[in-house]
Amino acid sequence: MPCKVLHVSEAFGGGIVSSLYSFADSTPEIDHHLLVCERQDQPLSKDLSARFSSISGMRRGFVGAVIDIRRKVEEVEPDFVHLHSSFAGVYGRMAGIDPSRLVYSPHGFSFHRRSANPALRGIYFVAEKMLSSRSAAFAGVSLKEVELAQRMNPRTRSVFIPNTTDFDHGPIRHFENDGHAHVVSMGRLCPQKDPGFLLQILKRLPAGVRDKFTFTWVGGGDEQMTAALKAAGVHVTGWVNHAEAHAYLAECDLYLHVAAWEGFPMTVIEAAALGRPIIVRNISAFSGFDLPADALVDSPAAAAERLGAWVDSPDARSGTYDMIGNIRDICSKDRQRAALSDLYRAGLA
Template sequence: MRVLHVAECFAAGVRTAMLEYIASTPMVEHIVVAADRGEPMPESCDGYRVIAMADGHLARIRQVRELCQALHPTLIHAHSSFAGVYARIGCGDVPVVYTPHCFGFERGDLSIAARRVLWMVERSLARRTAVIAACSRREAHLAQRIGASSICIPNVGRFGEGISHDVIEESRNGVSEVAFMGRITPQKDPGFALEAVRRITSLGDGRVRFEWIGDGTAADRARLEDAGVRVTGWLPAQEVAAELSKCAVYVHTAAWEGFPMAVLEASQLGLPIVARAIPALDGMPEEFLGDDPETVAAIAVQTISAPHTPGACATRWDEALSGNTRDNQRDALLTAYSQATGRATQEG
């Protein structure tokens, strides 16, 4: 089986999720056509090869069509909204598996009118989609609402075997470090994070440090740094793990998501997690979710300060994420791919 992955947003969580899909299915030949979004490209290309994506929307649709003619992929796996458009228009008779990694009409930074347009676009393109490979129960539910066949593909983190919470405790040297992570964009809502920082600082005993693992524009970075949040910039996976492992709690503040890779990675490292309550986190531990910065901050401070809460919190998240395994991901992906090619054969 040869899979052509199309990714306009080959960055941050989408890239991590894609590379884990590839790692989970070594029996498949993977070819990635991707755009450089100004972030470091993967350190290696083990198990796949990369083709640079053309510039411009029409050129990218044309490129997908030409690659299908030249490479004869078994199917296309499109990742995120723009790539979903390119793939489903340019695919010809090649079946398309589509992972939105959060549908565009879920974006809270767009007007209601724009979101309605995106809804109509997705509904229209559902007819050209063999399977939506949803990364969460929320995404699978939305796929059904737009009339598409769907299967849930659990995301998995990139850190494999984690370290124990005892090691994390010892590494803090008496100072509680609170981590945020991701690309500094409206989706990750740095404003929500900054308000949580202010609340945690006011509620804590002063022995708290904050860091944002990731990067963004100079202005967004300065906004965090001016509030006392250290911004690490983009780091290799090993250094991300090292930074997270020093922290007392990981706080996830995104306003919308497909399913957050950062939460999975924090859980793999045994970290307690406190998160903003968003639909993508349906089924996660409710006692560690908050609707607003005040609630998130209060839960974070309680998690840090109570003697047994950090371990209990980490355990609850580990239990909630117990289905996000490599084996489950591989089986679900192969089922989606088989379903897509089977459907294409039947329609043909």
């Protein structure tokens, strides 16, 4: 009998969707099942049945979610229940399931949310620490997540499971300096993705430099932020499907990732697979990977300076090209498959 894994997610949208797709695609020998809260802005895709043997909806709220998790566990009888995102991590670890069958992946710890006040972030941390012993393993999608999990509970196994993508690796797109570059950023317009960071960059670009760029934000969300971006000259696409988002990414000259916190962003992985030069905000998701310094920015001022150099100087672009190979290596399909296979096999030993 194949190993059975029930994946549970309360936040089934954005990068978690892509992450779960890649988990299932990387390990076809495993019998994958899915229990999720469907989001209105991202209905369940019709191709889920090709990846998951069963798909069920989960109610929002603690009581309903715990009941649904317990029922699905009784139905599927999985070897492992893999909890994805913070709320699923709470619900699953409080559902009375044998901890030896639980694996937890937060895809970005809740106590890293800069939009929350310090007191609330402290509560999130205490909750994570208290629940840290109620699982067989912690599966982080970044080295920083793994480090934090080990510090919270050294006795619980912590492993790095890289995100990856099913995109084929394309050739590196070297920018031909014709005096104009198209820059794309992507994600829900919300505090986590921090479009305000992009607005601060734009304010710091000298007029002559600003004219050399076209900026596009792929995604939708907060209406006030949408209006602010448009007023700053950014094209905001609103909600688009995955194929349309992929097309924007495939056509850009540079991918600029400005999120305030992440697990490990799927959009960066997809940009690397497509061979697009990349600059990222230097957040904890990228810690420990020895990425090119020229592809990392710590502030809007540094980002504005980097963009100005990038559009004018081939030497300033080398790090953004090197970033492509770095991300492809870290987030390879082979690495993800080996890590997942070891994770589940160790639990069955």
